Amino acid sequence: MTASPTLKVTIERGPSGAEVFDVPQYDNQTVLDVVSWVQQNVDPTLSYRFACRVGMCGSCAMMVNGVPRWTCRTHISKVLDGNAVTIGPLRNLPVIKDLAVDMDPFFDKWVAAEGIHHGGLTRDDPIAPVDEGSAEREAANAGIECINCSVCYAACDTVAGNPDYLGPAALQRAWTLLNDAKDEGRQTILDAVSGKGGCHNCHSIGSCTAYCPNELDPLAAIAGLKRETAKSFFKRGR
Ligand code: FES
Incomplete structure (x- = not known):
């Protein structure tokens, strides 16, 4: 050198x-x-x-x-x-x-967003089929490379102004699981991300996507959650 x-x-x-x-x-x-x-x-x-x-x-x-x-x-x-x-x-x-x-608040929010696998099968059940070409799988794969570095969380002005906001990483993880054929927690996830601190707090500023070192797009994941929670709300209201 x-x-x-x-x-x-x-x-x-x-x-x-x-x-x-x-x-x-x-x-x-x-x-x-x-x-x-x-x-x-x-x-x-x-x-x-x-x-x-x-x-x-x-x-x-x-x-x-x-x-x-x-x-x-x-x-x-x-x-x-x-x-x-x-x-x-x-x-x-x-x-x-x-x-x-202290990374605890960051990971606590993953749990609060139900960003944890909701399995429904036992070891004796056949493995759930996954359609690799489906739009859902594509949406799930889009955020799968997140390594929990919390760069997006540090970049987020909404988190800065509202400490209850779940933040881009936890919401992206929830979106990944929502689209995963192997996850059976769809309504649990939608309820978790539509509550206080949920996806509708996002102002779509997009710092998460701009700064993600893995070039992931949490902003798109959050937009997906906004759509699905709204659909679920109107479906339940009927
Ligand atoms: S030390 Fe592992 S990502 Fe930098």
């Missing part, structure tokens, strides 16, 4: 405030590399999360210059403002320490 200029790295450390670190810049350096350098060379108490380093686990998400990103897949050279960068904990989640946030 070729040593080059020094980076001015501001790390927002939750309630304890921000600190500025001088970090050597190298070729092919990611934002996660920068955070790791600070932890390994200056302050071993700096707390943050990562696991895979290759964009598979989703645990390294942080705010970089105010934008939620996977830090392991973001090259520092792409986000520098001059030689400066600001790194902070994900928005919309409580900070545990430094760059590590």
Whole structure:
């Protein structure tokens, strides 16, 4: 690696405030590399999360210059403002320490949205047939690659203004299951996502889709839920 200029790295450390670190810049350096350098060379108490380093686990998400990103897949050279960068904990989640946030509210909302499989078969039943070419399967497959990184949740202004809102990831998961031939919880899901904090809180701003590092489209999933909950409402009202 070729040593080059020094980076001015501001790390927002939750309630304890921000600190500025001088970090050597190298070729092919990611934002996660920068955070790791600070932890390994200056302050071993700096707390943050990562696991895979290759964009598979989703645990390294942080705010970089105010934008939620996977830090392991973001090259520092792409986000520098001059030689400066600001790194902070994900928005919309409580900070545990430094760059590590409490993910419980995020996953609690998956459960509240019924984003959990509702099976109806036993091990003795034949496997449910899945029509790979159907529109439902296509809708289910569209969001299946979500890795729960919560970048969309951090990007969402509706979550910021309404902490009860279930958020794009949980609603996208509910949409995936609603369209899955193997899931038998259709009405349970529709009831969960049409209640307080449900899909109708979404203002269709679309930050979730704009920032998803996996190029998924939670906005489309939420639009699908809005349609299906409205249909269900009118069907039941008759
Ligand atoms: S460390 Fe796993 S996605 Fe970044």
